Amino acid sequence: MPKVDMDMATGTIAVWHVAEGARVEAGAPLFDIETDKAAMEVEAPASGVLRQTQAAGAEVPIGQAVGWIYAPGEADAALLAAGAPADRAGFSSRDGSAGPALDLPQTPPTQPTAMQGSAVGAATDAPSQTPARPRATPAARKAATKAGLALATITGSGPKGRIQRADVAAVAPNPLAEARVAQPPTSPPPQSMLSSSTSPDTAPISGDLPVRYSGAGGRTPFFLLHGFAADAGIWAALDPLLPPGHRRLKLELPGHSAAQVRASSPPMEGFAAMCGQVRAQFDALDVGHVHLVGHSLGGALALALADTRPRQIASLTLLCPAGLGPQINGPVIDGILRARRAESLAPWLRMLVADPETIGWGYVQAAAAARADPGLRAAQAAWAEALFPDGTQAFDLTAALDRLACPTRIIWGRQDQIIPWTHALRAPGRVALHFLDGVGHLPQIEAPEEIAGLLAQVS
Amino acid sequence: MKMDAPAEAALRELSFAEAIREAMDIALAEDPRVVLMGEDIGVYGGAFQVTGDLVRKYGEERVIDTPISELGGAGVAVGAALTGLRPIFEFQFSDFATLAMEQIVNQAAKLRYMLGGAVSVPLVMRFPAGSGTGAAAQHSQSLEAWFAHVPGLKVVQPATPADAKGLLLAALDDPDPVMIFEHKLLYKTKGAVPEGRYTTPIGQAALCREGTDLTIVATSLMVPKALAAASLLAGEGIAAEVIDLRTIRPIDRDTVLASVRKTGRLLCVYEGVKTLGLGAEISAMVAESDAFDFLDAPIIRLGGAESPIPYNPALEKAAVPQQADIEAAARGLARGAV
Numbered sequence: 001m002p003k004v005d006m007d008m009a010t011g012t013i014a015v016w017h018v019a020e021g022a023r024v025e026a027g028a029p030l031f032d033i034e035t036d037k038a039a040m041e042v043e044a045p046a047s048g049v050l051r052q053t054q055a056a057g058a059e060v061p062i063g064q065a066v067g068w069i070y071a072p073g074e075a076d077a078a079l080l081a082a083g084a085p086a087d088r089a090g091f092s093s094r095d096g097s098a099g100p101a102l103d104l105p106q107t108p109p110t111q112p113t114a115m116q117g118s119a120v121g122a123a124t125d126a127p128s129q130t131p132a133r134p135r136a137t138p139a140a141r142k143a144a145t146k147a148g149l150a151l152a153t154i155t156g157s158g159p160k161g162r163i164q165r166a167d168v169a170a171v172a173p174n175p176l177a178e179a180r181v182a183q184p185p186t187s188p189p190p191q192s193m194l195s196s197s198t199s200p201d202t203a204p205i206s207g208d209l210p211v212r213y214s215g216a217g218g219r220t221p222f223f224l225l226h227g228f229a230a231d232a233g234i235w236a237a238l239d240p241l242l243p244p245g246h247r248r249l250k251l252e253l254p255g256h257s258a259a260q261v262r263a264s265s266p267p268m269e270g271f272a273a274m275c276g277q278v279r280a281q282f283d284a285l286d287v288g289h290v291h292l293v294g295h296s297l298g299g300a301l302a303l304a305l306a307d308t309r310p311r312q313i314a315s316l317t318l319l320c321p322a323g324l325g326p327q328i329n330g331p332v333i334d335g336i337l338r339a340r341r342a343e344s345l346a347p348w349l350r351m352l353v354a355d356p357e358t359i360g361w362g363y364v365q366a367a368a369a370a371r372a373d374p375g376l377r378a379a380q381a382a383w384a385e386a387l388f389p390d391g392t393q394a395f396d397l398t399a400a401l402d403r404l405a406c407p408t409r410i411i412w413g414r415q416d417q418i419i420p421w422t423h424a425l426r427a428p429g430r431v432a433l434h435f436l437d438g439v440g441h442l443p444q445i446e447a448p449e450e451i452a453g454l455l456a457q458v459s
Numbered sequence: 460m461k462m463d464a465p466a467e468a469a470l471r472e473l474s475f476a477e478a479i480r481e482a483m484d485i486a487l488a489e490d491p492r493v494v495l496m497g498e499d500i501g502v503y504g505g506a507f508q509v510t511g512d513l514v515r516k517y518g519e520e521r522v523i524d525t526p527i528s529e530l531g532g533a534g535v536a537v538g539a540a541l542t543g544l545r546p547i548f549e550f551q552f553s554d555f556a557t558l559a560m561e562q563i564v565n566q567a568a569k570l571r572y573m574l575g576g577a578v579s580v581p582l583v584m585r586f587p588a589g590s591g592t593g594a595a596a597q598h599s600q601s602l603e604a605w606f607a608h609v610p611g612l613k614v615v616q617p618a619t620p621a622d623a624k625g626l627l628l629a630a631l632d633d634p635d636p637v638m639i640f641e642h643k644l645l646y647k648t649k650g651a652v653p654e655g656r657y658t659t660p661i662g663q664a665a666l667c668r669e670g671t672d673l674t675i676v677a678t679s680l681m682v683p684k685a686l687a688a689a690s691l692l693a694g695e696g697i698a699a700e701v702i703d704l705r706t707i708r709p710i711d712r713d714t715v716l717a718s719v720r721k722t723g724r725l726l727c728v729y730e731g732v733k734t735l736g737l738g739a740e741i742s743a744m745v746a747e748s749d750a751f752d753f754l755d756a757p758i759i760r761l762g763g764a765e766s767p768i769p770y771n772p773a774l775e776k777a778a779v780p781q782q783a784d785i786e787a788a789a790r791g792l793a794r795g796a797v
Contacts, residue, residue: 137723137754137755137756138751138752138753138754138755139723139752139753139754139755140755141752142752142753157795158756158795159795159796159797164755164756164795165723165755166755269669269698270693271693271694271696272670272672272692272693272694272696272697272698273698275696275697275698276671276672276696276698279696300696301696303696304695304696305696307695307696307794308696308697308793308794308795310794394694395693395694395695395696396694396695397694397695397696399695400695400696
């Protein structure tokens, strides 16, 4: 029990974030402490299998162990020692052998347990108050049974560490997700900034939302959501500047890739339907923690995702996000949707940026070619009608922004002609605001170095 | 999808009260056995002006003012139904039905069973119910669950003008007693109503809004409140499915269970007192079924407070679920906070 407060003598374990017997990674949330004054989260000091010696709700003096984290191979020996018929020997031997326990003075338990010396004692971690049955929803229990998983091995993300259906899905073997993660991120970045249907990093999976991968490394990945009428190619200029060691997962929204439009009949029920598809794909990808980045409509979707998956969001960065006010430039959206030739598309694309020279003729032609598929254009027109009826943002995420607890920043170009930057002023004081001069609605293209620099701060 | 109305029937905007009156008008016109009975439903037009001027059209023989005795009036209605008429009996306030329980519970609900099917009681009773009018504790209750507890009765709670008309005509077609609970605050609400005769099947819920994140099962006035909450939540990315139960005895089990299997989260919203009420029945129904396996969160019930309905307007509102309560509960469920 760490001392997190000046005059703290004991702390109460409000909730374990990791179930008894489950695997925990160093740095992951381990448990919450409540003191007289504050509540705070304690991170795991090491990776391994958790054995709790104090149950949630217990009041523990500072310095006393609340649990043990066993490295692979360590647990068995320690458990056998604890259960051996040698009165206190089990405890001392474990104190000697257990590797990375919590980095705090360890007070041996003072009372012998009933299990000591019994023939079946080896099955129990002697001094722990192991809950008889893991907390899990009926849906999670059914899913675990189906997948052949023991609930004790699963970390619950629900209230009081309750295991949810999604937690089981996250650890259950998912060949689809593994196949996608295994895709080597070798392809060069796409040529076009708005659209890049010619050189996908990863082939879209039929029926699902396509995900394009780049970068490699074991650090918390970036999860990027593009805006309306764009695709994952919108990140091409920013991608190579992002800090190394983080994989990049670039989702393509419903109705925004020809393959996905062909593979599914588009449900045009509006923002909630699009959110649901994005959330389902996020869950299926099983990426754990992410740095979430969303641009424009993708910003609104990122807010909704962070609101419903708060424990999986390490940080949230919103570029010119939708969802914080009703205004949006309807004529530009209509113009882009109607344009069938480069000549008619160019004037609208140039309104997306502060300096029209940013959008060259080659770029316009590539964007027009990518939008040639009539099915894709029809799908986007239908989504536009559902999302932005009468040139209005028909959804409002300000309440979600108020609820967020993760580090959050909003970045906006002061010359944005699509969504007014003043919408950012609705953010609560906790949220960092960055207003860039000489930048319009595409900061990741107009000012990629600045954006990469800001993202390097959170990663 | 909601009713078996003729497809070509024209729709007009009618209020909930007008839709009920139109249903009674159709029934009086096409079936000489139909009579209306109740206190002040004739010349006065009914306490909530639902019967209106029907007495001028059909006369005092068929639109009958009864004395101020609910037990007496209900007894006459049960006897009339037994002997071949099709009475529609109106209580001035549903609260006063407590005076008539003997006739409803011990006679109307039991006679077909006790006489081996030799008779039936084709009786329709209408109950203006619910709070929100400042009429205080003895004129504001939601007692529908009392009646739904009695085998032999059917109990419906329309939430829209179209269902108010369709369920009343379906109740008249039914050979057994049907209790219709009409929320007083719904009487002036408007909605599209098909012309002519059609029925809304008793025992069939309506899926008013599809969603994937949670199921809201609501009745009566709570249906429009739940729908308003659901559209607001949709703007936050939460897709709530809203079911209007329409009939609470017999409950449309299949519709509720199918939705819970889909969403894994259930919120029950009803105005009657929460404890031992409709939400308890729906929750138990889910818990006893295979839909239990699909629950990914505890079930939440929003119902009336453990209190008589207060006269003070602020307290009166606080005593029953409001739209903000539904929003907060649904948001908590969808976000995994409960």
